[in-house]
Amino acid sequence: MSAPGSPVSADTPSAAPGVTSVPRIGRGFRLQWEEAQGCHVLLYPEGMVKLNPSAGEILRRCDGAKTLGHIVGELEAAFGAQGLERDVLGFAEVAAQQRWIEWDAGGNRAG
Numbered sequence: 001m002s003a004p005g006s007p008v009s010a011d012t013p014s015a016a017p018g019v020t021s022v023p024r025i026g027r028g029f030r031l032q033w034e035e036a037q038g039c040h041v042l043l044y045p046e047g048m049v050k051l052n053p054s055a056g057e058i059l060r061r062c063d064g065a066k067t068l069g070h071i072v073g074e075l076e077a078a079f080g081a082q083g084l085e086r087d088v089l090g091f092a093e094v095a096a097q098q099r100w101i102e103w104d105a106g107g108n109r110a111g
Helices: 053-059 068-079 087-096
Strands: 023-025 030-034 039-044 046-048 101-103
Touching: 023 053, 023 087, 030 046, 039 053, 053 087, 068 087
Parallel strands: none
Antiparallel strands: 023 101, 030 039, 039 046
């Protein structure tokens, strides 16, 4: 299930996100752990998006302060993995199109 409305808005950058992009959860969405579902979910006025474990781990780090590069580093450290940058950037691009995330006003600042 995806959020209503056009997937691209004036707030959505036309360029793909990079490691210096700073994501935060989109307006109108709330990320939370849903015990009954056993996963993270994104709530919005018309419904809910049930997230897979990878999406939940990425989105819970989208706090408007960390760059995508920092998030990649945290995920690689937390899961003992390498080479996650491409997957995280790809997910961020899709999440932005769905308006699940937005870019901080200083979206290209280093963090």
